[in-house]
Amino acid sequence: MAAQHYDAVVIGSGQGGTPLARELAGSGRKTALIEREHVGGTCINEGCTPTKTMVASAKTAYVDRRSGEFGVRNGLVGVDLAAVRRRKQSIVDSFRDGNQNRLEETRNLDLIFGEASFTGPKTLMVRTDGGSLELDADTIFINAGARPANPPIDGLDAVPALNSTSIMELDELPEHLLVLGGSYVGIEFAQMFRRFGSGVTVVQRSGQLMGREDADVAEKVAEILREDGIEVLLNTQTRLVEQDSGGRVHLRVDTPEGERALEGTHLLVAAGRPPNTEKLSLDAAGIETDRRGFIKVNGRLETNVEGVYALGDIKGGPAFTHISYDDFRVIRANLLDGGDATIADRLVPYTMFIDPQLGRIGLSEREARDRDLEFYVAKIPMTYVARAIEMGETRGFMKAIVDAENGQILGCAVLGVEGGEIMAMIQIAMMGKIPYTTLRDGVFSHPTLAESLNTLFSNVGQRQGAAV
Ligand SMILES: Cc1cc2nc3c(=O)[nH]c(=O)nc-3n(C[C@H](O)[C@H](O)[C@H](O)COP(=O)(O)OP(=O)(O)OC[C@H]3O[C@@H](n4cnc5c(N)ncnc54)[C@H](O)[C@@H]3O)c2cc1C
Ligand SMILES: NC(=O)c1ccc[n+]([C@@H]2O[C@H](COP(=O)([O-])OP(=O)(O)OC[C@H]3O[C@@H](n4cnc5c(N)ncnc54)[C@H](O)[C@@H]3O)[C@@H](O)[C@H]2O)c1
DSSP: OOOOEEEEEEEEEEETTHHHHHHHHTTTOOOOEHHHHHTTTHHHHHHHHHHHHHHHHHHHHHHHHHHGGGGGOOOOOOHHHHHHHHHHHHHEEEHHHHHHHHHSSSSTEEEEESSEEETTTEEEEEEETTTOOOOOOOOEEEEEEOOOOOOBBBGGGSOOOOOGGGGOOOOOSEEEEEEOSSSSHHHHHHHOOOOHTTTEEESSSSSSSSSSSHHHHHHHHHHHHHHOEEEOOOSSSSEEEEEOTTTTTEEEETTTTEEEEEEEEEEEEEOOOSSGGGGTGGGGGOOOOOTTTTTOOTTBOOOTTTTTOGGGGGGOOOOOOOHHHHHHHHHHHISSOOOOOOOTTOOEEEESSSSEEEEEOOOOOHHHHHHHOEEEEEEEEEEHHHHHHHTOOOOOOEEEEETTTTTTEEEHHHHHHHHTHHHHHHHHHHHTTTHHHHHHHOOOOSSSSTTTTHHHOOOOEEEEETOO
């Protein structure tokens, strides 16, 4: 049977591929979007949406337990995990269905459920439920995402370990959750399940949580988690994983203090996300990957094969929904609007949805130092923020890095209540190239979290960096 021809094919209905497919079709191009599982990809189905829905349930339990501090009498807090899961699923379903309906209503667009693999530079085979299809296209966009890693640890394959997807399908609360990995996924779930009522131990193999962050940020996060009753083990290598006849999971770990045996009822593996490249048969098209399997692209998201692009997590680099969406914008600007956009030097904000949130953008203090810049650090604890005191949410601190030459803000880390929103205010100043003195002296309404920017930028410390 002859291959079906399309002007454009998008593989994967992730955060970049979904809007891209609609725009390509809207521009009159005959387009196919191929998805092997759910419309909306990781973010809607297994990532941002379900986790943040469950984080909201966990926060409610936390606030409820603290109600006495606010002079509010309340009963014993109980968490019905099955009900938490139902709430999560109904929100996921509504987002997924909304996306799918919009795709199905788009003219010139075929939504094909199946798994795509390359058979040549511009030809694809799609395995569907009922058989297979052959397609060829002038332009192909790969937005096939990433999946939870399975680190090579003795015994891990033989135990029923949870990953970031399956942990959200539990109906019963783990008595004790062991978490391998102390970064975004590990920490968000660790705090969530602690708040639901589980005992939790986080095992992080390197010397700090969240390796990309400054040490003071990571140490404060570890302190907050420990204060919440979570055991945090750093510099800890897992040697062996076993399950006993009663179903309990045992880890043999090497800690700086010596060997330890850890025991739990459940094990979550949160040790990174490798790309979904194997099933794509990239070799058949000659598409190059790096040594970890991520597709190599240039600033315009072009692969080494002409007419084949990659966007989102599968190309490596920062793995966030808003980055995948921005990849779509870059491709739209260049291919549909005749522009010359690039992903080089774009600002990469992100928020870790622990409580308090960690909002981050731009350079960390360590990065400023590594680049031999001269800079100031402005830092205040959240206990200086009137609004935070009034809300009873004073954990954490704010920190910003300021260019010593021109007063431009180079980056910030806001570990505090609504840290992601405060970071976004600083981001807007960075986008508008507003010097820190304007925020220091600006009038913000009282008592908001925004007015704390006056205090933060009044606390600019000594000049630091290269020549100092
Ligand atoms: C637990 C968790 C929480 C997260 N929370 C946040 C958050 O709060 N904020 C944030 O910004 N980011 C978060 N992320 C990251 C975010 O989900 C991803 O960066 C985002 O989804 C971008 O993904 P993408 O567009 O690259 O592809 P994805 O969304 O991963 O989509 C890829 C799609 O391709 C499909 N596919 C794969 N291979 C094939 C094939 N061969 N044929 C057809 N289809 C295929 C997959 O089924 C999938 O639907 C989280 C991730 C996880 C795991
Ligand atoms: N709020 C958000 O934006 C959000 C939330 C969740 C996930 N994400 C995205 O998903 C990606 C994946 O998150 P992640 O946390 O799984 O991966 P990650 O790559 O960010 O971190 C993995 C962590 O596991 C540790 N680790 C690796 N192997 C280990 C082992 N054998 N034992 C103990 N520790 C081990 C690493 O040192 C690291 O700290 C993130 O990079 C992020 O971009 C974002």
